[in-house]
Every structure is written in structure tokens, then in C-alpha cells.
Amino acid sequence: MKKICKILLIMMLLTGCSNYRELNELGLIVAMGIDPAKNMENGYRITFQVINPSQLSPTGSTSGLPITNYTVESNTLVDAYRIASNIIPRENDVSHLSLVVISESVARKGLKLLLDPFVRGKQTRTTFPVFIARGDSAENILGVVEPLESNPTKSIKSTSENNQTMYGLAKITPIHEAISSISSEGKELLLTGIQLNKELTSSNQTDNLNNIKPALIEVSGLAIFKKDKLVGWYDGELARTAHLILSEVESSSFLVPCGEGDHITFTAKRSNSKINTVLKPTPTLRVDVGLTNEISETSCYLDFSNAQVLDRVEKDLEKKIKEEIENTIKISQDQGTDVFGFGNKLNKENPNYWKKHKKEWDSIYSDAKIEVHVNATLIDSGLSSKPYQIR
Amino acid sequence: MNTEKSNIFRSIQDSVDDNIKRLENELGNSADLSIRKLKFTGDKNVAIIHFDGIVDEESINNNVVNRIIKLLNECNTSVTTEHLADKIFQIISITSVKYVSEWFQLIDSLLSGDTIILIDGNQKAITIATRKFQSRSINEPTSQTVIKGPKDSFTENMGTNISLIRSRIQNSKLRLKQTKVGDITKTDVGIMYIEGIADKDMVKEVISRVKRIKIDNVLDSNYIEGAIKDHRNTIFPLLQNSERPDVVAGNLLEGKIAIFIQGTPFVLTLPVYFVQFFHSPEDYYENNVFSSFLRLVRIGTFLVNMYASAIYLALITHHHGLIPTTLMVTLMAQRERVPFPAIIELLLMELAFEVLREAGVRMPRAIGPAVSIVGALILGQAAVEAGFVSAAIVIIVATSAISSFTLPYTSVVNVARGLRFILIFCSAFIGFYGILLFTLCILLHLCSLRSFGVPYFAPFSPLRIGAQKDSLIRFPIHSLFMRQSKVEQSNEMQTNTSRGQK
Numbered sequence: 085m086k087k088i089c090k091i092l093l094i095m096m097l098l099t100g101c102s103n104y105r106e107l108n109e110l111g112l113i114v115a116m117g118i119d120p121a122k123n124m125e126n127g128y129r130i131t132f133q134v135i136n137p138s139q140l141s142p143t144g145s146t147s148g149l150p151i152t153n154y155t156v157e158s159n160t161l162v163d164a165y166r167i168a169s170n171i172i173p174r175e176n177d178v179s180h181l182s183l184v185v186i187s188e189s190v191a192r193k194g195l196k197l198l199l200d201p202f203v204r205g206k207q208t209r210t211t212f213p214v215f216i217a218r219g220d221s222a223e224n225i226l227g228v229v230e231p232l233e234s235n236p237t238k239s240i241k242s243t244s245e246n247n248q249t250m251y252g253l254a255k256i257t258p259i260h261e262a263i264s265s266i267s268s269e270g271k272e273l274l275l276t277g278i279q280l281n282k283e284l285t286s287s288n289q290t291d292n293l294n295n296i297k298p299a300l301i302e303v304s305g306l307a308i309f310k311k312d313k314l315v316g317w318y319d320g321e322l323a324r325t326a327h328l329i330l331s332e333v334e335s336s337s338f339l340v341p342c343g344e345g346d347h348i349t350f351t352a353k354r355s356n357s358k359i360n361t362v363l364k365p366t367p368t369l370r371v372d373v374g375l376t377n378e379i380s381e382t383s384c385y386l387d388f389s390n391a392q393v394l395d396r397v398e399k400d401l402e403k404k405i406k407e408e409i410e411n412t413i414k415i416s417q418d419q420g421t422d423v424f425g426f427g428n429k430l431n432k433e434n435p436n437y438w439k440k441h442k443k444e445w446d447s448i449y450s451d452a453k454i455e456v457h458v459n460a461t462l463i464d465s466g467l468s469s470k471p472y473q474i475r
Numbered sequence: 476m477n478t479e480k481s482n483i484f485r486s487i488q489d490s491v492d493d494n495i496k497r498l499e500n501e502l503g504n505s506a507d508l509s510i511r512k513l514k515f516t517g518d519k520n521v522a523i524i525h526f527d528g529i530v531d532e533e534s535i536n537n538n539v540v541n542r543i544i545k546l547l548n549e550c551n552t553s554v555t556t557e558h559l560a561d562k563i564f565q566i567i568s569i570t571s572v573k574y575v576s577e578w579f580q581l582i583d584s585l586l587s588g589d590t591i592i593l594i595d596g597n598q599k600a601i602t603i604a605t606r607k608f609q610s611r612s613i614n615e616p617t618s619q620t621v622i623k624g625p626k627d628s629f630t631e632n633m634g635t636n637i638s639l640i641r642s643r644i645q646n647s648k649l650r651l652k653q654t655k656v657g658d659i660t661k662t663d664v665g666i667m668y669i670e671g672i673a674d675k676d677m678v679k680e681v682i683s684r685v686k687r688i689k690i691d692n693v694l695d696s697n698y699i700e701g702a703i704k705d706h707r708n709t710i711f712p713l714l715q716n717s718e719r720p721d722v723v724a725g726n727l728l729e730g731k732i733a734i735f736i737q738g739t740p741f742v743l744t745l746p747v748y749f750v751q752f753f754h755s756p757e758d759y760y761e762n763n764v765f766s767s768f769l770r771l772v773r774i775g776t777f778l779v780n781m782y783a784s785a786i787y788l789a790l791i792t793h794h795h796g797l798i799p800t801t802l803m804v805t806l807m808a809q810r811e812r813v814p815f816p817a818i819i820e821l822l823l824m825e826l827a828f829e830v831l832r833e834a835g836v837r838m839p840r841a842i843g844p845a846v847s848i849v850g851a852l853i854l855g856q857a858a859v860e861a862g863f864v865s866a867a868i869v870i871i872v873a874t875s876a877i878s879s880f881t882l883p884y885t886s887v888v889n890v891a892r893g894l895r896f897i898l899i900f901c902s903a904f905i906g907f908y909g910i911l912l913f914t915l916c917i918l919l920h921l922c923s924l925r926s927f928g929v930p931y932f933a934p935f936s937p938l939r940i941g942a943q944k945d946s947l948i949r950f951p952i953h954s955l956f957m958r959q960s961k962v963e964q965s966n967e968m969q970t971n972t973s974r975g976q977k
Contacts, residue, residue, distance in 0.1 A: 106810070
């Protein structure tokens, strides 16, 4: 009994050591924006997006905004996090940080070791995604509330997640993947870009909620990095094709012209691709893409019950995708940055060659021949074979 | 002089009047003592004595009093007292009739419901087994109910209880040893086992432990349980108690020993394994796949009952990162206006439930609805709406509360109720680390326990693969019919032959 009393007493004394924190004393940081500092020479301007739980209560009034942005300037991120206590009234907590937005200007200058605190810190997760604010500041992008998803963090995440499954332009790149791309040999970083589709019309953010055509956060392009610096963008279909090469596209739609301004629309149900670097004897970049499609729309009269027609449109599709892939790779060759990891592949398959030539890999890559094989399979033409006739 | 006096005290005297006087003296002129004196010759008397209420009066009138009167009328006056005693002994038409010559035997049998016949000039008394205690009839079990299966339950009368077992196991090897426990109450205690299946040493050990009990009164099985269990300082039940004859019969057939106690419908069986408290008799009356699933559900709800509040508390006060963000935001929103720290909030709700539960057991039937309205409305809804507690806490406490009603044995539910509070404190201090530490303590304690020398946490520690057929899940009947769960053999008994109290 005495022992138990002693243990209980010791437990009482130990409470100071525990990290007991009540939920209503926490300021939950869900997103961070990183911009270049305005009032300092180097340094960053960090935006912390903090949840305002009382606005999300199921019963309480929801008069205000569900989030608040706090902006702090400092030379380092952790310092900014500590300084933020000047203005955040609650103990800030990064364990639920689910998004980091880096502005294009910071990325163009070079990320350097900017991402270090996220993997060094014990509290943050390493699975949250990183985005580039295209042509804008992260602060602005995090400052938009949309009617459908009033939390910008969630909005950015779910828009890009949705796009990833529906179209394949965006991709959620977790921070650990970004870091491993930056630090690995023969593979450069690609990050999804986000921007506002139009300027905010009013300085009052809640006005955006009442607008029938509000300013929205949109997924826009894929930032191409060389080492840690942003050097260019893949736009629209090019971004999608880049993900197709990386085998990241779950489903998408492809248009094949079939006449004067007419198109057949293919919906890709599955895709997989393999990249390879073949030495013959100089490296050749080889991409094998397999696609499973169905025809889901056509604007020209074609009889899809005819096998020859099917063969022909299949060939057309293959040709089109092949061209796109070649274009996409060419752009990265022009920039001299191997974003698809051909070098990485070469390192695995032919380490000796890699060891000898890794110093000049960027120039070898730029000059390498491209060999693309596309195997598009048409599984069905939907519920009808022939389009209806207009008479 | 002294010895002579004590001799007189010990034995029955010649004179009926003296004996009656002494009886009345010792029993304090008890109003329910009934004495019928019959003259047979001159000033010589025969006295028929019994207590009202605990005897079968009709049987006494027909089989004892009537016959003795008839005999006395027929008898000639010259018959000697010994002869008369023998005659009476012969004509009483009740199966169990005995001579006693010691005074204390006379008192004991009188108190246990026998009828006594004293005859002048005879130092022996005749005792006739006419005991008939008042008891209720056999009803459905109230605390261990099943949907499918036998519906009878034990009563407060030990004779009835034994008959319920005898009717299920009609075997010559079924043994009953009877003794009395309690210096004041002198309660009958029966120890039942099946010879050849039950371990002999264990039977001996049980009998000797029961005989060694020094206690004044025995009003329920728990008096015996507390006195004979291996470890006094544990909150885990080391004997199983059941009000169901089918459970006790099943245990006897597995080689266990049952202890019947007069005056309580709960029969103890021993030894017991911890996992048995999760077994319902219904497990054997239903398809084994289904009952295996239900067993796992019961174990799961036991853990929920014990851990749900502590884990919730640990999550919201220490390990915020482990909660999915959306849920975290919901929880934060709920807690926004709550004035108390989470631990106080949780303890308030837990205590409120314990109060409700206690009120539910104790209150008169007629005001039951009032309590449930107060419980449901005031605690559930009003407290949340008033912002005293968060809705999540109410959900957690209600879940853990409802989980406690799945187990067939309340003794093990009470363990979880007790440990839950300690776990809540541990988790409030150091989060999951505390929960884990205390869980380790519980497991260590469980592994150290013995029930009559048998490891309590078997068949998990020590691990017995064969016995897994009927522990967490139940195998089909045909693979169980062997006596696989036969009680441990004597080598493990030896470590604990004496009482092994810790």
C-alpha cells in the first residue's frame, strides 16, 4: 500500500514533464505558405494557417471564417514558428500540418535546405504534400475561401486529389518524396503548381463566398526543377503526359482528331508505363506505355462495330500519345533536367556506365534519342456502336 | 466435580422436564419452539420437540405424532423406557431417524429442522429428519440469462440445488461432501465433484480449506470465496460463481469442483481460468462459428469497457498527431466552450454513469422510468447543450458503459470498472505510455495469479496449444468431447498445496 502511495505521489510530481495539452488551448496549424520576405533582405515570409474550431462547430454559429492566417517574417522556418506566438493566441501545433505552399519566386531562387525542418522536427508528419504557388505568393493563395470548401487547405488538397484521379494533371507529392527527388542522383523534382483563376474582387474575403463565380484555387501546371531551382513549367496536357510517363495517371481522357474539327474522346481506364535507358551504345531513352481505353464520345460518324475502324482509331490514339510523350521529354531535354529519372534507371541497370558518366549526365540526357512505344487497347465503345444519325 | 458437571452438560439427562427446561433456557424461550408432551405411564412423558417453520408439519403429524399416540394407547404400562424408545424408533415412518446422546447434537439437529423425541428415563434422544426450509420455486436465471438453452436456476435451498445437478449428471461417481461453516450461522456447505475426473489432491485441498475456515457467518457464496481463494490481494475473481445448473454441471464434467452454500443461489466452481469469464453457456448451445464470434465480441467489449475512456483521453491530451485532421477539428469544435479540463470532464461523466447504474440497481421498480429520463435527458443532452461536457465524451462513456453489459459474469465487469479509473489517471499523466505501463502491470499480475494452484491466465500463459480449442474461440462439439480442458495435474498443485496465500 505504501508503495502504491509513493508511486501515485511520484506520478503527481511528474505531471509537469508530460505534454498534457487541452484541445481548446491548441492552435492547429494546417497549412504553411513560404514567400520571400518583404521587410527583410533575405529571409522568408511565412504564413501559418490556423483552424478556428468554433466556426466549424456543428451547433454553434458560423458567422466568421473557419481559418485565420498569421504571417511572420524570419530567416528560418522554426524561428518563424516560434515568433508566431507573438500573434497566435494559442499554443501552435504542427502535428496536423497538411500542406506546404512555396511561392514561385522562392522556388526559382532555389529551395536549398528549406524542407529540412519538416523532416527534422518530431511533430510534423512527412506525408503532407508540397505545392508551388504559380506566379503568385503563397500568402495570397492561402487567403482564398471558396464556397464549396471554405477551408483553403482542404480545398487545395481535395482539388488536386480529385484532379489526380480524374485527369492526371496534378499529383500529390508528399514532402518525403520531394526530398528524395532532390537528393537522389539521376532524378529531378516535379511539383504541382496552383494558382488563383482570377483576382479577388474585394478585400473582404467573405465576399468571395457570396459570389456565384468566386475566385477559385486551380491546379495549374507542373513545375520543372533543376537540382533545387525551378526552371520551367509543363502546362495542361504536357503535365498530364509527364505523369503518364511516370505511370501516375489513374484515368484520363484523350482526344483524337477524326476530321474537320471533330474528335473522338477516349477515356483511359488504366495506364502503366515503364521507362528504360538502353545503351546502344549511347543512351537511348525508352518509354513503354500501356493504356486501356474505351470510347466515350465521338463527334464524327464512325462505325465502331467495324474492327478495321477500331484498329484505325487505336493507331491514331497511339500515334497521338507517342507525339505528346516525345514533346514532353524534349522539353525536359531542352532544360537539361532529367525529371523522369532516366538516369536513376540507368544507374540501377548499368552502374558502371553511370559511374563514368554521371558528371556529364545532363548533357548526355539532352542529346539522347527518344524511343516511345505506346500500346493502346480499346476495350469497348460504350453502350452504342454507331452514333445516332441526324436526319 | 468440574468434570462431573461438564459431563452433565454434555449429555442428555434422564428427565424430560429437566431437558425441556434446559432447552428453553438455552434457546431463550424462543416463541417458535414447539413442544408436545405425551404421558405414557404415571409421571413419565414423551416429548416431541421441533421448531415451527423449518419443518414439514404435515409429515410430523402423520408420521410421528399420530403413530406415537396410537402406540401409547396400545401399550401396556409395564413397558420399559428403552423398549419404548426402540418401539418408537421402529414405528416412525420417515426414512432418516437417529439416536443422539450428546446435548450439542440435539441442539444442532433441532436448529437444522429435525424433530426430537425425548423419553423419560432414556438418555438418548431420537432425531427425525423432518427439515423443510421455506424457499422459492425454481425460476429463470436473472443475472445470467440465455436465449437458447436450459432456463432453470438455482434457488436459496441447497437441497434443491443439488437435486438440479443430480438430475443432470446421473452418475454413481458424482460425490457430495457436506460440512458446516460459520460459528454462528452454521451454514451447510456442500462440496461436489465427479470422482475419476476431478483431481484427487485438489478435492482434498478444497475440503481442507473449507474446513479450516474460521468465520462467524456465511450469508452468500462470497464469504466462502473470500476465505478460500489463493490470493487475498487481487480484484480478479479467482472462483467462478454461477446461478445456472447447466454451467455448474458442465464445469463438474470438466473435472472442476463445485461448492454449494445453503442460502444463496450462487454456486462456486473452481479452479477457474480468466478466459472462462468470457464464456457464456450459450456458446455451447449455438453453432460454433457464431458463438466463437460472440466470444471475440465479448472480449472486445471488455477491452472497450476498460480502455475506451483512457485511450480517448490520451489522444486528445497527449497525442494530437494521431487523430485524423477532420476528426481533430470536430473534436476541437466540440471542446471549444467546455470549461473543464478533459480529465475532469471525463471523470464527471464516468462517475455520473456509475451513479446512474447504482441507482438503477437500488431504486424501487416503480420509479425506474424517472431515473432513466433523468439519466438520458439531463446527462446526455442537457449537459452537452449547456456546454458542461463535450458530446464526444458522452459518446465514449456511453460506449464503454454499454460494453460492460455483454459479459455473463458481473465479477469480471467490476474488475474492468475499477481498472478503468486507474487507466484514466495513467493516461492523463503520461498518455499512451502510461496506459501501456499499467497494462503491463495488469498482465504481470494476471500471470502471477493461481486459482487453487492452477495458472489463472492459462491457456495463454503458460501457453497450451491444445486448450485453445475452447478459449478465445470454440471448436465444434465433436472436437471438444474429449476432456481436453481437464484440470492441471498434481505437479502444479504441489507448488501450492498449503494455502499459498500471498
